[in-house]
Amino acid sequence: MVFKIYPSIMRIFSSFILLFFFQVSFACGWYESAETSRLALFKSEREGFLKLRYFCYSANSFHEVNMVSNKDQELNCLEWQKKIGSKVTTDDIHTILYETDSDQFQAAYHTNTLKKVFAKNTFIATLLLPKNKSFFDYLVFAKQLEYNNVPNSKWESWNSIKSYQENGNTVALGSYNQKILKAKDSFLKQRYAFLILRDRFYNSDKAEVIRLYDTYFADNKNTILEPWALYYKALCIDDFPLQNYLLSKVFASCDDKSYAVMLHYNFKQTAATLNLAKNDEERNMILILESLRNPAPDLKTIKEVYKLNSNSVYFSFLIQREINKLEDWIFTPKYSVNKVPAVNFDEMSWYDNYEKAKEENFNKDTYYLRQLRDFLISIHAKVSGEQKDFMASAIAQLCFIDDEIDLGKKYVAMISDEANASIQMQKNIQLALVALKQDNLQDEKTQNKLFNYFNAIEDLVENDNSLLKNLYSLYRIASNEFSKQGDKATAGLLFLKSDLKKEGSDSWYYNPSFYSYTGYFERYATLDDMDNLIALYQKEDKTPFEKYICAGTTAPDVNFYKDVKGTIAFRKNNLAIAYQVFASMPASFWQKNYEYRNYLNENPFVPKVLQKEKERKFNYRFNKAEFIAKLIELKKENTAASNLQLAHAYFNVSYWGNSWMMLAYDWSSSGGENYSDYVYGEDNHDAEMKYQNSNYYRCTLAKMYYEKVLELSKNKEEKALASLMIFECNYYDYYGIFAISDTERMPFKSGEEITDFYSLYSKTRTFKQYNCPLLKAFIN
Structure with missing residues (x-):
């Protein structure tokens, strides 16, 4: 998650406050990174993709990875095994070379306890044989140098390690050269040479780096050390096209330096770099490197790469990137809260005229999708093995993005049962999409398939949490499909499951709160939906699918959902259902949950607008059932006094009153988007405008009851108060339209009520209590 400072004032009682229980009134805003909300469903991989994961399509500069390739380390261990004997296991070699801290190794070496400390390690046992002394000496030297390379993290151990360095804290260049020259074995010569080459690189001795590479590696490339050494040589060359060319050779030859290569590759030298390529294979690698960093449509390059090597793992990876681009361009605006792709080249074009830009980009992206799909279909029969399964998976995914479900099913069926686990996982995603798009989602068989x-x-997520992105995307689409088929209960649970996967893949821990469990439903559910949700919650013999969607997504208390149902009923002025629901809940619920105790804590029958700040009391014990019962009773009485209380109550449950939380779960000082708007993908203002026949913002019901007071009452005090409050309702109606919405401002025109207040009722106690110079200024 990312925090950002905005210049505008935020909602004083935003749901960000209510969800996380601290107050932020100004400046500090909340937003998700574009990468977090980006949708991505396609994750088919071939063997060899691991080194390329940094370059998966991403809104970030580079894709975050949770696993990296250790192929180079394995090759180095194999080289050692080949040199000193097959009885030494590569695991034991790996343990010493890559898992043993230099402190630990040196301490054991200088206390002659290597055999004891590494008692079962075949690598150490073999190196300690007299015949292998030269190899052992190299390892000791390498571990000594390893210690020298990271002195800042070793400072606390100087005393215990004693003096393991030659000539102080560093090893002199002459010592290196002497060790290289004394080594009789070419294996050791190269390894000593690599150590000095790397050391000289970090000491900015470019000429020596180049000399060492040319002397010991240029004509002897049959080792994993060669591309490692070439990487350092490349960075010592000032000719950028030549540097690029050498880096492309490093990228092609090893896994370990792939990310580092991309950090240094100069993408402004494409043509000059291509001119240095000696054959199609080298040209192909340069094209691949260029494409790996291209966020735009790149079918032209993909076709060139295919012509040069149709079975290339790199070609497959570029296809994956291209599909992820299309998912971002088509799915992210459709299903995410941002409504725009995560990677956006011209942001202003979206905001100048969003609907126009959305349509134009959708048409353009769909056309490109079909071009890519048709190309892949044309080559599918020409590829074989793992590549063929991968291509079938890719074609199917493009079909599903384009809602070509039947054609997608055809290619899913072509994926063999022997396809690797990644492609089989993708097949499950695609079969789920088929069911979601074509089947009756209320059918138990369909739900069991899902x-x-x-x-x-x-x-699979337990071993690879990068799949959380795919689950977030799949559940978001599933939620949308269940919603379209009228099942808001399942849709809401899947929406929260999607959010849990999304937040789980980010860098912070997401703990659902009251509003996390209820937010989707208070915005989108009907009373029937809430009945279905409550029934599902209380169902004892849930199906596997029902257990699954409820796991981790249902509230800890069914009364969370009852509160939402009662609130929806009250918004619709259905007092009977609202009372029935609230009365079925514990009376203590509103004291113990959410923020009710902090925001439903004033007398709802005393208009907030008429109270001075020092007069307000916040110790009212609010009970929603009792409040609704009181409204029902007052309506039955239908007297001037009862209508006055009703009017006060409906004013207070409006946006402007002290009991707004009877209708809403958050509050805004500006009417703009807040945290909950962000989570659910739209500004809720239009929906709020309809609460209680527009009473929430426009005080329509409050005004109606105040007008009844004028009609029924013969008491000037009641009439004075009703006249004053009608004026207040009119003013807040005006203020709500022009201050909260984007409507063009028009001058406020007060009605006759304020005139009557200053003429007919000027002798009343009410007038004396609430009269002020500002009020009189509104008389037209």
């Missing part, structure tokens, strides 16, 4: 598909993917 459960199996979802569950199969969930099982």
Whole structure:
């Protein structure tokens, strides 16, 4: 998550406050990174993709990875095994070279306890044999140098390690050269040479780096050390096209330096770099490097790469990137809260005229999708093995993005049962999409199929949490499809499941709160939806699918949902249902949950607008059922006095009153978007405008009851108060339209009520209590 400072005033009682229980009235805003909200469903991979994961399509500069390739380390261990004997296991070699801290190794060496400390390690046992002394001496020297390379993290151990360095804290260049020259074995010569080359690089001795590479590696490339050494040589060359060319050779030859290569590759030298390529293979690698950093449509390059090597893993990876681009351009605006792609080249074009830009970009992206799909279909029969399964998966995904479900099913069926686990996972995602798009989602068989598909993917997340992005995307689409088929209960649970996966993949821990469990439903559910949700919550013999969607998404208390149902009923002025629901809840609920105790804590029958700040008391014990019962009773009485209380109550449950939380779960000082708007993807202002026949913002019901007071009452005090409050309702109606919305401002025109207040009722106690010079200024 990212915090950002905005210049505008935020909602004083934003749901950010209510969800996380601290107050932020100004400046500090909340937003998600574009990468967090980006949708991505396609994750088919081939063997060899691991080194490329940094370059998956991403809104960030580079994709975050949770696993990296250790292929180079394995190759180095194999080289050692080949040199000193097959009885030494590569695991033991790896343990010493890559897992053993230099402190630990040197301490054991200088106390002659290597055999004891590494008692079961075949690598150490073999190196300690007299015949392998030269190899052992190299390892000791390498571990000594390893210690020298990170002195800042070793300062606390100087005393215990004693003096392991030659000539102080560094090893002199002459010592290096002497060790290289004394080494009789070419294996050791190269390894000593690599150590000095790397040391000289970090000491900015470019000429020596180049000399060492040319002397010991240029004509002897049959080692994993060669591309490592070439990487350092490349960075010592000032000719950028040549540097690029050498870096492309490093990228092609090893995994370990792939990310580092991309950090240094100069993308402004494309043509000059291509001119240095000696053959199609080298030209192909340069094209691939260029494409790996291209966020725009890149089918032209992909076709060139295919011509040069149709079975290339790099070609497959570029296809994955291209599909992820299309998912971002098409899915992210459709299903995410941002409504624009995560990677956006011209942001202003979206905001100048969003609907126009959205349509134009959708048409353009769909056309490009079909070009890419048709190309892949044309080559599908020409590829084989893992590549063929990958291509079938890719074509199917493009079909599903374009809602070509039947054609997508055809290619899903072509994925063999022997396809790797990644492609099989993608197949489950695609079969889930088929069911979501074509089947009756209320059918138990369909739901069981979905459960199996979802569950199969969930099982893989434990070993690869990068799949959380795919689950977030899949559940977001699933939520949308259930919603379209009228099942808001399931849709809401899937929406929260999607959010949990999204937040779980980010850098902070997401703990659902009251509003997390209820937010979707208070915005989108009907009373029937809430009945279905409550019934599902209380159902004892849930199906596997029902258990699955409820796991981690349902509130800890069914009364969370009852409160939402009662609130929806009250918004619709259905007092009977609202009372029935609230009366079925514990009376203590509103004292113990959410922020009710902090925002439903004043007398709802005393208009907030008439109270001075020092007169307000916040110790009222609010009970929603009792409040609704009181309204029902007052309506039955239908007297001037009862209508006055009703009017006060409806004013207070409006946006402007002290009991707004009877209708809403957050409050805004500006009417702009807040945290909950961000989570659910739209400004809720239009929906709020309809609460209680527009009473929430426009005080329509409050005004109606105040007008009844004028009609029924013969008491000047009541009439004076009703006249004053009608004026207040009119003013807040005006203020709500022109201050909260974007409507063009018009001058406020007061009605006759304020005139009557200053003429007919000027002798009343009410007039004396509430008269002020500002009020009189509104008389037209």
